[in-house]
Amino acid sequence: MTLSFTTMGYATAALYMASLACYLRKLFAEGKWAGRAATMLLAAGLTTHYLALLERAFSIHSVPYQDLYGSTSLLAWFLVLTYLALELIHGERAMGAFILPLVLLLLGLDFVVAPQAAPQAPARGSIFALHVTSNILAYSAFTLSFVYSVVYLVQDRLLRGRRPVAMMWRLPPLEDLEQMTRSGVWVGLAGLVVGISFGMIVDRRLTGALLQPDPKVVISFLILGFYVVYLSLSRSPAWRGARASVVCVVSYCAVIFSYTVVNLFLSRFHRFY
Amino acid sequence: MSVYLLGLNHRTAGVAVRERLHFSVDDGLRAAEALRREGLVEEVVVLSTCNRSEVYSVAERAAAEVEGGVERHFCSFHSIEPAQLNGCLYRRRDRDAVEHLYRVAAGLDSMLLGEAEILGQVRETYLAAQRAGLTGPILNRLFQAGLEVGKRVRAETRLGAQAMSVASAAMKLAEQIFGALKHNSAAVLGAGAMGGKAAQQLKARGIGGLWVASRTAEHGREMAARVGAQWAPWEKSAELLAQVDIVVTSVAGSEWTLTREALAAAMHARGNRRMFLIDLGVPRNIDPAAAELYNVFLYGVDDLEEIVQQNRQAREGEVPHAEAIVREHVEKFAAWQSGANAVNALAELRQKLRLQREYFTDARSEELARFSAEERERILRMMDDLVEELLREPSERLMKDREVRERAVLLRDLFGLNAPDSSRRGGRGGA
Numbered sequence: 001m002t003l004s005f006t007t008m009g010y011a012t013a014a015l016y017m018a019s020l021a022c023y024l025r026k027l028f029a030e031g032k033w034a035g036r037a038a039t040m041l042l043a044a045g046l047t048t049h050y051l052a053l054l055e056r057a058f059s060i061h062s063v064p065y066q067d068l069y070g071s072t073s074l075l076a077w078f079l080v081l082t083y084l085a086l087e088l089i090h091g092e093r094a095m096g097a098f099i100l101p102l103v104l105l106l107l108g109l110d111f112v113v114a115p116q117a118a119p120q121a122p123a124r125g126s127i128f129a130l131h132v133t134s135n136i137l138a139y140s141a142f143t144l145s146f147v148y149s150v151v152y153l154v155q156d157r158l159l160r161g162r163r164p165v166a167m168m169w170r171l172p173p174l175e176d177l178e179q180m181t182r183s184g185v186w187v188g189l190a191g192l193v194v195g196i197s198f199g200m201i202v203d204r205r206l207t208g209a210l211l212q213p214d215p216k217v218v219i220s221f222l223i224l225g226f227y228v229v230y231l232s233l234s235r236s237p238a239w240r241g242a243r244a245s246v247v248c249v250v251s252y253c254a255v256i257f258s259y260t261v262v263n264l265f266l267s268r269f270h271r272f273y
Numbered sequence: 274m275s276v277y278l279l280g281l282n283h284r285t286a287g288v289a290v291r292e293r294l295h296f297s298v299d300d301g302l303r304a305a306e307a308l309r310r311e312g313l314v315e316e317v318v319v320l321s322t323c324n325r326s327e328v329y330s331v332a333e334r335a336a337a338e339v340e341g342g343v344e345r346h347f348c349s350f351h352s353i354e355p356a357q358l359n360g361c362l363y364r365r366r367d368r369d370a371v372e373h374l375y376r377v378a379a380g381l382d383s384m385l386l387g388e389a390e391i392l393g394q395v396r397e398t399y400l401a402a403q404r405a406g407l408t409g410p411i412l413n414r415l416f417q418a419g420l421e422v423g424k425r426v427r428a429e430t431r432l433g434a435q436a437m438s439v440a441s442a443a444m445k446l447a448e449q450i451f452g453a454l455k456h457n458s459a460a461v462l463g464a465g466a467m468g469g470k471a472a473q474q475l476k477a478r479g480i481g482g483l484w485v486a487s488r489t490a491e492h493g494r495e496m497a498a499r500v501g502a503q504w505a506p507w508e509k510s511a512e513l514l515a516q517v518d519i520v521v522t523s524v525a526g527s528e529w530t531l532t533r534e535a536l537a538a539a540m541h542a543r544g545n546r547r548m549f550l551i552d553l554g555v556p557r558n559i560d561p562a563a564a565e566l567y568n569v570f571l572y573g574v575d576d577l578e579e580i581v582q583q584n585r586q587a588r589e590g591e592v593p594h595a596e597a598i599v600r601e602h603v604e605k606f607a608a609w610q611s612g613a614n615a616v617n618a619l620a621e622l623r624q625k626l627r628l629q630r631e632y633f634t635d636a637r638s639e640e641l642a643r644f645s646a647e648e649r650e651r652i653l654r655m656m657d658d659l660v661e662e663l664l665r666e667p668s669e670r671l672m673k674d675r676e677v678r679e680r681a682v683l684l685r686d687l688f689g690l691n692a693p694d695s696s697r698r699g700g701r702g703g704a
Contacts, residue, residue: 155449159446159449159570162572162576164579164580168449169445172452173448173449173450173451174451175452237544240544240568241567
């Protein structure tokens with residue numbers, strides 16, 4: 001059973017779409033009610049999404065990360081969770097209109113190409129589940145930072161171009177975008193460090209070694225390194241601003257590489273059984 | 274009852290005339306009370322802002338009498354001859370007067386399209402008049418609906434959004450770079466009018482720190498004191514650049530006040546933190562090459578003018594939407610007023626018919642004397658029932674049909690309802 005074909009799955013998609021409509025309304029026509037409604041609908045969608053994931057987890061007796069489709073849904077859920085947290089912290093709602101299409105795209109993958117039945121997961125324990133979910137949380141936070149960085153670069157270009165277009169007034173201020181990017185990266189790094197730590201525990205239990213230098217481990221440390229460099233550069237005189245945002249965008253390429261190429265084609269080297 | 278408007282505004286009168294005919298809130302109340310004391314109008318509100326002086330009134334008398342009387346009062350209050358206002362005054366009645374007030378409240382009639390202040394002025398004026406007992410059911414309804422129109426236009430359209438002046442456009446840009454300005458600081462170089470406006474805008478938006486530096490120390494000090502900023506000696510400008518996030522220049526002179534090199538040094542000193550330069554000088558004060566510096570955002574007067582122009586076009590694009598809201602409320606008011614008028618006319622007709630019945634029976638008291646008291650009572654009750662029966666169908670049709678409501682005012686003419694002693698004509702030999 002996939003997420004897409006459950007009542008909760010449909011409810012989630014509907015709530016996210018309604019929330020996106022409100023975020024777009026907020027972006028293009030302003031109005032306080034639209035922003036509040038968008039956030040409330042998103043929170044409702046997050047709840048039904050959680051219930052859908054729970055339903056799926058019960059059916060496969062594991063956190064639903066066993067296949068790409070399950071993990072995309074989990075990634076989408078974490079993306080919404082992290083976004084909502086950052087929205088509340090920074091009080092900035094304009095980015096919802098940019099994040100939700102991505103969330104719907106991830107859900108769409110589950111709807112369109114998901115297999116009818118998810119593979120039965122071998123029991124690997126709760127530490128392993130935490131290892132995977134922490135990493136997915138990290139990916140979602142890095143995804144948010146990527147979107148914020150891209151919007152930062154667009155806004156920076158518009159402002160420096162001195163030919164303002166209507167969109168410029170609708171995007172968040174550069175300062176806020178930079179802070180939100182950093183917040184996202186901090187969440188991502190925390191998730192990644194926790195994920196790697198749990199992975200090391202599992203690895204030690206199974207093999208006696210702390211780390212097996214397989215492609216997934218290597219790319220995870222590379223991602224960690226990239227984002228630490230980003231955080232350092234984002235406060236340095238020569239790099240703060242647009243240049244640091246480019247570093248953030250480039251770092252995300254490593255995340256994409258890890259999530260797609262490494263997961264799909266090199267995962268046989270990264271198995272805990 | 275009709276709604277009347279007499280007034281002048283920025284389209285019909287120059288600033289000198291508008292200043293002369295301006296009413297303070299208290300003056301407006303006094304003028305309104307004088308008008309009502311004379312019995313010319315039943316309800317009256319005097320609305321006066323820097324762009325307009327208008328008298329809204331409700332009266333039952335003939336239009337020419339009301340309009341002439343209000344104009345006479347309007348002129349005598351300001352000791353001005355009506356002939357001196359030739360062409361300045363406009364008159365509107367009923368639907369047109371209602372539409373005019375709604376357009377005013379919406380900011381459609383303002384010199385600065387969509388300005389926000391006018392709605393507050395309309396509210397203040399109305400509440401003062403209401404407290405003074407100068408309004409009644411019609412002006413209460415009219416002004417309350419006008420305030421609703423103003424709110425709706427601001428909530429549902431972008432007519433009242435965004436910046437309009439060069440200085441406020443610059444502030445909007447600053448907010449797009451830094452967000453809320455309370456954690457930032459700014460320096461204004463030059464104590465000219467443009468610099469002063471920018472300093473006021475910065476202060477109004479809660480800038481964290483504000484310095485003013487001018488080549489003439491006295492002017493700089495004076496402006497700093499006026500806007501609540503700190504004064505800095507001109508020689509310290511270079512040091513200020515390293516500290517502040519926003520720099521506004523408005524200095525007379527043909528040489529660059531801020532060169533690329535000076536700004537590069539300032540950026541180095543401030544660790545390349547973002548800096549927003551607003552060059553309001555003509556000719557320009559800041560070397561345009563400074564725009565190439567990393568994390569420097571440089572805007573000149575022309576750039577800001579373009580934003581103002583875009584903004585104006587965007588606002589103008591919202592006018593049809595705002596006009597539609599105004600029209601919708603004009604229709605609502607017209608429907609309410611015709612309904613109220615019709616109900617009033619019908620009530621007066623009922624009262625008149627009952628009075629006529631009383632005169633009729635009084636005049637025939639001898640003929641009725643041959644009946645017993647009980648029979649007389651029954652006859653009178655039957656006559657009252659007949660009056661009610663005659664009015665039942667018209668009442669129902671009035672409630673159902675809007676066109677009938679609009680024509681119901683004809684009842685007044687047909688039955689002479691406005692004439693104070695008209696009801697007596699129904700008696701024997703009364704015709």
